[in-house]
Amino acid sequence: MASVTLEGISKIYPGDVYAVRDLDLEIHNGEFLVLVGPSGCGKSTTLRMIAGLEAISEGTLKIGDRVVNDVHPRDRDIAMVFQNYALYPHMTVEQNMSFALRMRKSPKSEIKERVAWAADLLGLQDLLKRKPKALSGGQRQRVALGRAIVRKPAVFLFDEPLSNLDAKLRVETRAEIKRLHRQLNTTTIYVTHDQEEAMTLGDRVVVMCDGLKRQSDSPLETYQRPADSFVASFLGMPPMNFFEGTLEQADGHLWFANEDARLRLDDAPVEWLNGESRRPIVAGIRPESFEITNADGETASAVAATVLVTEPLGSTMDVYLETKSGRRIVCRVAAAHLEEGQSVAAHVAPQAIHLFEPNQSGAAGSPTRYGRSLRAQGELV
Ligand SMILES: Nc1ncnc2c1ncn2[C@@H]1O[C@H](COP(=O)(O)OP(=O)(O)O)[C@@H](O)[C@H]1O
Ligand SMILES: [Mg+2]
Structure with missing residues (x-):
């Protein structure tokens, strides 16, 4: 050996x-x-x-x-x-x-x-x-x-x-x-x-x-x-969902925000703001990190969306959603009954949100466009 x-x-x-x-x-x-x-x-x-x-x-x-x-x-x-x-x-x-x-x-x-x-x-x-x-x-x-x-x-x-x-x-x-x-x-x-x-x-x-x-x-x-x-x-199937938005500080917390949602972040170091009150950021959320409920429930830290398609896989199912602004999300959740066209809320826990640095020069559509993970960078600081 x-x-x-x-x-x-x-x-x-x-x-x-x-x-x-x-x-x-x-x-x-x-x-x-x-x-x-x-x-x-x-x-x-x-x-x-x-x-x-x-x-x-x-x-x-x-x-x-x-x-x-x-x-x-x-x-x-x-x-x-x-x-x-x-x-x-x-x-x-x-x-x-x-x-x-x-x-x-x-x-x-x-x-x-x-x-x-x-x-x-x-x-x-x-x-x-x-x-x-x-x-x-x-x-x-x-x-x-x-x-x-x-x-x-x-x-x-x-x-x-x-x-x-x-x-x-x-x-x-x-x-x-x-x-x-x-x-x-x-x-x-x-x-x-x-x-x-x-x-x-x-x-x-x-x-x-x-x-x-x-x-x-x-x-x-x-x-x-x-x-x-x-x-x-690259790792994970279906692949991670990515959302462009802003990182901002309010009420003693850091938040990810875009037209569709305002999601509280867990342990994002405040240094990432570089002294600004907000900055562009990319959030990554894995399909299995979502939980889907009726739209009329609690919607803080959730994305409002409608059901496009469901794909039953046995004990789980993949649910394709469309947000208000037309973004697509895929969620992998426990098998349940959902109607196409139904309004739902897709919830995500703060610790399940990955943050990535937007890459200004990258071509849209390429999975490499977002650049380095801020979580990983935070460890180097
Ligand atoms: N003999 C060769 N001559 C020129 N380019 C090559 C040759 N072999 C591989 N390449 C190029 O090198 C890159 C890496 O190839 P390879 O190691 O076979 O990739 P992978 O195994 O990850 O699919 C590719 O862009 C491929 O086109
Ligand atoms: Mg090969």
Whole structure:
């Protein structure tokens, strides 16, 4: 086992294309780290540089204490699992799994023992004599996992390994990967664009966008205290609602206000006002932070709206609302009866309101336009 350290790592493709920018990251010995972000943000490039499949343009990469920038992939003591399995079609499961050990001229008895151990761990005993074409997608991916673990490498690298599986199998294989990690405790770097996979698998989640690291925290911390509005909008489904408005001080409290609502804020530091009585701000509220009641109830700290559409999900439902000014809100609430067109009040607790700095220069419609979280900035002050 080993730690993996990236110091100022960049990947610059011809034409000055920065796929990864100045990435600092330390993956601890035995940690399960997930790199998550939208397509094209530089996840695979990062993983391929760690694997040695892509040259590093700038920075230093260490596995353990050893600088491996110029070390051949074969000599990095890592194993990588890809989305498309990459099994050898003409070899049996057993031959696929033993391939790397045979190449290394490991003793026959050891190869046999390792393959049996991995097959046992992954429930592949009955499939050892089959060729990949006689396997289902889920079985092929288990063989790919088996091929990686027989080598007992210091580090596992996964690049979207579940993307080709159907929904049910994806959840099952995800649990399998988590169980394997608990059992083997091997340092793991796992790449996905799927926020649910990231949240369920990672000891730590690194959110990337445009080749940059945006946040590196535990899944829960990332969800509860997103560093910026990009992270806030990327994690969570349905995504967080954003509202442009003003931050103001009155009656000994700070308030968020716009044409639709006046919401009391909980622990927003008064310094954010910079001595002004009000300033522009963006409020972020997660769909599950709302509670919906009849419009004739208590409406302080609530948004008045009408029901556009309801989407029943079983025990919960998603409710799409429209405010007086025409803003759309999505709320996830306990299943209940609501009529389309009905007037309601959407309530939110002060501590469930996230605040973000508006980004003056950003393009409207882009989730990155709001910039850094004031909550996160407050911690730095
Ligand atoms: N071989 C390449 N040549 C030029 N640009 C590339 C190459 N590979 C990837 N890129 C670019 O680098 C960026 C990051 O790609 P990638 O790491 O594959 O993203 P992800 O895995 O997060 O979807 C993208 O903009 C992509 O177009
Ligand atoms: Mg990729």
